[in-house]
Structure formats: structure tokens, C-alpha cells
Amino acid sequence: MQFEDVAYKINIKQVGGFLKKNDAESQEKLILKGITGIVLPSEMLVMLGPSGSGKTTLLTALGGRLGGHLAGNITYNNKPFSNAMKSNTGFVAQDDVLHPHLTVTETLVYTALLRLPKTLTKEQKSQHAEAVITQLGLSRCKDSIIGGGLLKGISGGERKRVSIAQEMMINPSLLFLDEPTSGLDSTTSQRIVFTLWELANGGRTIVMTIHQPSSRLYYMFHKVLLLSEGNPLYFGKGSNALDYFSSVGFVPSVAMNPADFLLDLANGISFDDSCEDEIAIKQTLVCSYKENLSESVKSEVGSDHNQVHDSIDHDKKLKRWSSTWCQQFDVLFRRGLKERRHESFSVLKIAQVLLVAILCGLLWWQSDTSRHLQDQLGFLFFYCGFWVTYPVFLGIFTFSQDRAMLRKERASGMYHLSSYFMAMTLGDLPMDLVLPTVFFIITYWMVGLNPTPGSFFSGLFVLLYSVLCSKGLGLAIGAVIVDIESASAFGTVLTLTFFLPSGFYVQNVPVFIRWIKYISINQYSYKLLLLSQYKPGETYTCGNNKTCLVEHFDIVKTVGLDGLATYVVAMTIMLVGYRLIAYFALMR
Structure with a gap:
């Protein structure tokens, strides 16, 4: 590798308002100043x-x-750098970016499956990973988890050798x-x-x-x-x-x-x-x-x-991708399931959902339609509020945790962005849907909602569908806004904005701001939940023991009990649209 007169400069953003400098020199800084060398x-x-x-x-x-702004000439066997x-x-960064819950062997086997040529079988790739483990002296800790943060794992030196082993996988x-x-x-x-x-x-x-x-x-x-x-x-x-x-x-x-x-x-x-x-x-x-x-x-x-041998182009036939798209998806899907399950099903999250579910069941205990329609409507709105806000923030934090790993592996040309995104999306489905399902089952019977199978399963479907839409919104926010604090603040404001005009708190929304409810996940999920529980012509006991129609109740009348297909299509557009925004933001 030769490098001649390598220079690099960056543009410095000026601060200070009226006091900032206007000269050109203050806007650029030269980091590298004509460096030359060779390594054989x-x-x-x-x-x-x-x-x-x-x-x-x-x-x-x-x-x-x-x-x-990189200047100069850098060549590898007299060839410029290519994808x-x-x-x-191999490129080993200063920070060891590794999945904390995977073992050393799992980490290197998954790397081998992604980076070694597709002409090799899975068994051959696993054997190669074992050989690298032995070569770098990692046999003693090969069955230990990587660890990190508050999770105890292998030592710092072993983590560094694992990072080196990942790059040594491709020899x-x-x-x-x-x-x-x-x-x-x-x-x-x-x-x-x-x-x-x-x-x-x-x-x-x-x-x-x-x-x-x-x-x-x-x-x-x-x-x-x-x-x-x-x-x-x-x-x-x-x-x-x-x-x-x-x-x-x-x-x-x-x-x-x-x-x-x-x-x-x-x-x-x-x-x-x-x-x-x-x-x-x-x-x-x-x-x-x-x-x-x-x-x-x-x-x-x-x-x-004139003395270099063109070994890179002839002895090693370079290809852009070492594995097919389907192979990448398969490996990333299985690795994601193994890594994310520890976080998604942590004791804290399970306890949080169960505690809220039991508390809701006790507060709205047996609020049957005939006597407590207002309470049921309030509970269904709480359903929407909780299971729209909660997934949004899960989605916001998803890419902040994966960003370093994604940047590292994509820079090494390990997989397509689309294979990662599809594996992440489908791999998260079980973990995204299990806790809402448990929450729904506990609260549905404690509150005393419509006991018919049709109402139960349609209500469950609406809840899970809103969770997926909300998770997509969170992914879009987290991908577009890189700074996690800014993304969280924006997510908070946005969910509150969607929350308020959804038909429960305000029945008479002014015309000039009424458009907000048409882009609100809360609005659509609340409407569909009402449709899952109540039908036109259904009655409840109103004042002085009179019998009144449910659709004439103020809140129900505002939201309505029609337009099922329209609302399902609107949520489908959100489900796909938010994830497309997240994908294109990641491409950026």
C-alpha cells in the first residue's frame, strides 16, 4: 500500500452570531498536511x-x-480503493462494537456466515471460525458472553481479540x-x-x-x-x-x-x-x-x-457481497432474535407491562356496557394512548443502539441495508407483539368488555396493528433524528399532539386544526377499537334507567361507528409509510 501527499481538511461550523469571523481561514481546518509512505x-x-x-x-x-475533502493518492497494489x-x-476500530449477549463463538460464527464466500457451506464457515478462535487464543472464553456496560462478560483484552478475530475471518x-x-x-x-x-x-x-x-x-x-x-x-x-x-x-x-x-x-x-x-x-x-x-x-x-504483484485482482477474485441477500437475511434474522430477546423480555419490561395491566383491570373492574359506558370508552382510549406511546419510544431507541454496529458492519461490506432492515423488522415482530397480547388478555376479561369471540379477536387485532404502526413511527423518528435526546423530545410532542384531538378529550375540534386527527394513529386505533366492541343499534342504560343507543353517546357520536375499511387502509398506509421513511433515512 502506497500513499502520496495525503491531505485532508474539514469545514468548521462557526458560532457566535454577530461576533463570528468572516474570513475564509476560519471556516476550514487542515487535518492532514501532505503525508507520504509505503508499507509492504x-x-x-x-x-x-x-x-x-x-x-x-x-x-x-x-x-x-x-x-x-481528501486529497492525494492512495493505492493498493497500484489499484485505487473499491467497494x-x-x-x-480488515478494519478494527478503537471501540469494540460487539453484541453483548452473544458468546464469543456465536459472534465469530455469525461473522463467518456473513463475510466468508457463499461457495463455502455453513459447516466449513463454522470450522473456519473455530480455527480463528484458536489462532487468537480465545479458546478459553469461547463459550462466554461478550458482555458490556453492567453485563459481566469477557475481559477487555479478550474483547479486543474478538474484534480482531472478526476481521481475521476473511483472512x-x-x-x-x-x-x-x-x-x-x-x-x-x-x-x-x-x-x-x-x-x-x-x-x-x-x-x-x-x-x-x-x-x-x-x-x-x-x-x-x-x-x-x-x-x-x-x-x-x-x-x-x-x-x-x-x-x-x-x-x-x-x-x-x-x-x-x-x-x-x-x-x-x-x-x-x-x-x-x-x-x-x-x-x-x-x-x-x-x-x-x-x-x-x-x-x-x-x-x-513496478514491483508489486497484482495478487488482489487475480489470486483473490473480489466480489462486492460474500453472501446472497437471502443468506444475509437468514443470519441477521437469527442473530437479531438471539440478541434482542434479552432486552425485549427483560424483567423490568415484563414487570412494567404486567403491573400496568393489573392496575388497569382493578381500576376498570367489570365496567360492563349497560352501566358504565363512559368508563369503557375511557379504558379503550387508554388502550390507544399506552400502546401507541410505548412502541414509539421503543422504536426511537432501536437505531440508537444499533447505529454503531450498523455503521461498522456496513463499512466492511457485510450485508445489504435492505437485508438488515427486513431482518430487524420481522425479527422484532414476536417481541413487539407478545407483551401487548398478554396485556390485552389480562385486562379484557378483568374490565368486562364484549365477551364474544369476534369482539375479542378483532380488538386484539386492532391493538397489535396500532402497536406495529406506532413502532414504525418510532423507527422513522429515530432514523431521521440522529440525536437521541432530540428524537425523544420530538416523539413526546408528536404523540401528545396525536393524543389530544383523537375524539375523547375534545369533541368539537376547531376546523383549522382538525386536520391533525387524520394523521393521528390514536384516532384510527380508537375508532377501530370502538367498532370491535359496539355495533349500531346496541343500547345502554342512560339517565333515569332509560335505554339509549350507543351511537348517540357523545363520544361515540363524535368518533362514529362507520368507515371500517377506510380506517384499516389508512393505518396500512402508515404501517408501510413510516417504515419506508426509516429505511431511506438509514440510507442517508
């Missing part, structure tokens, strides 16, 4: 530098995952790693780097960033790239770094870790007797690199152009 098979290139020096930005650019190459290049010839030793103790860090060193010696190309390695780690590095504020200060063999800086006048005053010395220089700290400040030291090092190293590095990159 069986070599490990390590990028060093202080925080904010551009290490992760450069690594992301080299891994083909950085958009925006087909993405699924055959990549080029592997990128961002801070693979971050947050780990020195012994675990050495084990991780030694594993990578062995992989490099096996013929792979390893490129990674490390913040502050120990001296034991430093001497494993084949090549070192030192960065400071986006400028290259050194590129070459790690063993030659101290000699180079000595030749330009920077010598450590005491025996020390070479990595610490390089990082001090990158921060503008020198241990000699000069009185230069940090800025002057950095400028001196940048100029020294341009005068002494820049041309030799560029000549090394240029001389290698």
Missing part, C-alpha cells in the same frame, strides 16, 4: 503522535472509510487497527501486539495507530510514522528513528523509551539546553523532515510501483 507485505506500520495529531484520520483515509476491496480488507492481506491497546494493561497490550506481529510475519500488511506504547512494544514495529498536528516528522524503520533525530540535533538526555522520546518531540518538548518553545521545535522538525526524509520516502514509493 510482512510489515507492521505504526502511527505515533499525540492526541489530535491526525493518526485516526489518516488510518481511516487509508482504510477507504473517510469522505470529504469490492472493502469487504476483503485479509491488509489489516487496519485503531488504538488496539487502548485501555489495556501492559501485559495484555504486549499479547495483542505480539499476535499482530505474528500475523505480519505470516505475510500480511498491518497498519495501526498506538497512543503511547511501551519500549517492548516499540521494538516490534517494522516501520514508524510520527505525526504532529497533521505533519509528518519521521517515516522509516522504527530502529532508525533515534539515529535520525540525533542527526538533526535532538538527542535524549537519559536512556528512555524511544516511543516516549518521539512523542515528546511531537509535542514540541526537547531535553537539550536550547530555549526554543514548542512551536519552534515543531517547525524545526517539520523542516528537517522535508529536507532530509521527504524525497527519499517519495522515491521509495515511486520505485515500488
Whole structure:
């Protein structure tokens, strides 16, 4: 892999109103400033530098995952980066994005099923996953869950090795790693780097960033790239770094870790007797690199152009997708069921639904139509309110939890977005519908609603249908509004807006705002629930023991007992429409 004069700049959003600057320089910031280098098979290139020096930005650019204003030339065996190459290049991010409830074996087997060629059988892919587990020393914890947060699982070092194992599944010839030793103790860090060193010696190309390695780690590095504020200060063999800086006048005053010395220089700290400040030291090092190293590095990159073997295009026939759409759907569906069931059927959620159901049953105990029509209407409206609001917020939080995983796996070219979306939609159906069904069964008989089978099953259908529509609305909000706090606030305002004009609280809605009820899920689900319980001509006992028609009751009269087909079609449009909005928002 060669990279020549790589530069990257970003636009900075200005704040401050009337006090903001208007000059062009304040709107752009140069992150990378013309970086050149080359890394060959069986070599490990390590990028060093202080925080904010551009290490992760450069690594992301080299891994083909950085958009925006990227300049320069990056080639792989003299070929530009392509989507087909993405699924055959390993990239391990700094944060370990893993499913917490899956075991190590399950995590890697699912990865193998998605990333290995479709010409292999499931058994062969599972065997390959087992081989990678053994290769990276994960046999001891292979049956343990990943864990995370408050869920106890494997250790931090083991989590990092699982992340590396996921990328090793495709046997990549080029592997990128961002801070693979971050947050780990020195012994675990050495084990991780030694594993990578062995992989490099096996013929792979390893490129990674490390913040502050120990001296034991430093001497494993084949090549070192030192960065400071986006400028290259050194590129070459790690063993030659101290000699180079000595030749330009920077010598450590005491025996020390070479990595610490390089990082001090990158921060503008020198241990000699000069009185230069940090800025002057950095400028001196940048100029020294341009005068002494820049041309030799560029000549090394240029001389290698004619010596590479076109192994990527011929030895490995790259394909955009390793598995078919149906295979992707099958794997994602089964993985989603196994992972989401722990959250959807948590003790807290089950207890919450059961408690509300029992409380409602006691409050509306045996509110039969003949004597307590008002109470029944209130209970049916509560049905709508609770089972519209609750699924909306479940949907809002769905993508916030999956976004990091989706971004990681889609960047690796593991599956189509459509296969993920369909697997998520269908996989969530059992978990979305079980708790409302239990709630309905408990409350229906405690409240004393219409006992006929037709009314029971039609009422259950309406409730579940409204749950699906509301979940779709929540998915759309969560996909369109990335910030979870903003999405929650918007969801709260929207559900309240739909709640109020639905026919129970306000019977005479002003004409200029009446249109809101026609886009309200509450309005449609309430109307259909009334139709499931009452029929035209049905009576109830009104004042002075008189018999009155149900359709003449104020609330029922406002909502009406007609238009069944129209309301079902309207909810069907919402069911499909909200999910289409969510899908296209995810594509963005």
C-alpha cells in the first residue's frame, strides 16, 4: 500500500452570531498536511503522535472509510480503493462494537456466515471460525458472553481479540487497527501486539495507530510514522528513528523509551539546553523532515510501483457481497432474535407491562356496557394512548443502539441495508407483539368488555396493528433524528399532539386544526377499537334507567361507528409509510 501527499481538511461550523469571523481561514481546518509512505507485505506500520495529531484520520483515509475533502493518492497494489476491496480488507476500530449477549463463538460464527464466500457451506464457515478462535487464543472464553456496560462478560483484552478475530475471518492481506491497546494493561497490550506481529510475519500488511506504547512494544514495529498536528516528522524503520533525530540535533538526555522520546518531540518538548518553545521545535522538525526524509520516502514509493504483484485482482477474485441477500437475511434474522430477546423480555419490561395491566383491570373492574359506558370508552382510549406511546419510544431507541454496529458492519461490506432492515423488522415482530397480547388478555376479561369471540379477536387485532404502526413511527423518528435526546423530545410532542384531538378529550375540534386527527394513529386505533366492541343499534342504560343507543353517546357520536375499511387502509398506509421513511433515512 502506497500513499502520496495525503491531505485532508474539514469545514468548521462557526458560532457566535454577530461576533463570528468572516474570513475564509476560519471556516476550514487542515487535518492532514501532505503525508507520504509505503508499507509492504510482512510489515507492521505504526502511527505515533499525540492526541489530535491526525493518526485516526489518516488510518481511516487509508482504510477507504473517510469522505470529504481528501486529497492525494492512495493505492493498493497500484489499484485505487473499491467497494469490492472493502469487504476483503480488515478494519478494527478503537471501540469494540460487539453484541453483548452473544458468546464469543456465536459472534465469530455469525461473522463467518456473513463475510466468508457463499461457495463455502455453513459447516466449513463454522470450522473456519473455530480455527480463528484458536489462532487468537480465545479458546478459553469461547463459550462466554461478550458482555458490556453492567453485563459481566469477557475481559477487555479478550474483547479486543474478538474484534480482531472478526476481521481475521476473511483472512485479509491488509489489516487496519485503531488504538488496539487502548485501555489495556501492559501485559495484555504486549499479547495483542505480539499476535499482530505474528500475523505480519505470516505475510500480511498491518497498519495501526498506538497512543503511547511501551519500549517492548516499540521494538516490534517494522516501520514508524510520527505525526504532529497533521505533519509528518519521521517515516522509516522504527530502529532508525533515534539515529535520525540525533542527526538533526535532538538527542535524549537519559536512556528512555524511544516511543516516549518521539512523542515528546511531537509535542514540541526537547531535553537539550536550547530555549526554543514548542512551536519552534515543531517547525524545526517539520523542516528537517522535508529536507532530509521527504524525497527519499517519495522515491521509495515511486520505485515500488513496478514491483508489486497484482495478487488482489487475480489470486483473490473480489466480489462486492460474500453472501446472497437471502443468506444475509437468514443470519441477521437469527442473530437479531438471539440478541434482542434479552432486552425485549427483560424483567423490568415484563414487570412494567404486567403491573400496568393489573392496575388497569382493578381500576376498570367489570365496567360492563349497560352501566358504565363512559368508563369503557375511557379504558379503550387508554388502550390507544399506552400502546401507541410505548412502541414509539421503543422504536426511537432501536437505531440508537444499533447505529454503531450498523455503521461498522456496513463499512466492511457485510450485508445489504435492505437485508438488515427486513431482518430487524420481522425479527422484532414476536417481541413487539407478545407483551401487548398478554396485556390485552389480562385486562379484557378483568374490565368486562364484549365477551364474544369476534369482539375479542378483532380488538386484539386492532391493538397489535396500532402497536406495529406506532413502532414504525418510532423507527422513522429515530432514523431521521440522529440525536437521541432530540428524537425523544420530538416523539413526546408528536404523540401528545396525536393524543389530544383523537375524539375523547375534545369533541368539537376547531376546523383549522382538525386536520391533525387524520394523521393521528390514536384516532384510527380508537375508532377501530370502538367498532370491535359496539355495533349500531346496541343500547345502554342512560339517565333515569332509560335505554339509549350507543351511537348517540357523545363520544361515540363524535368518533362514529362507520368507515371500517377506510380506517384499516389508512393505518396500512402508515404501517408501510413510516417504515419506508426509516429505511431511506438509514440510507442517508
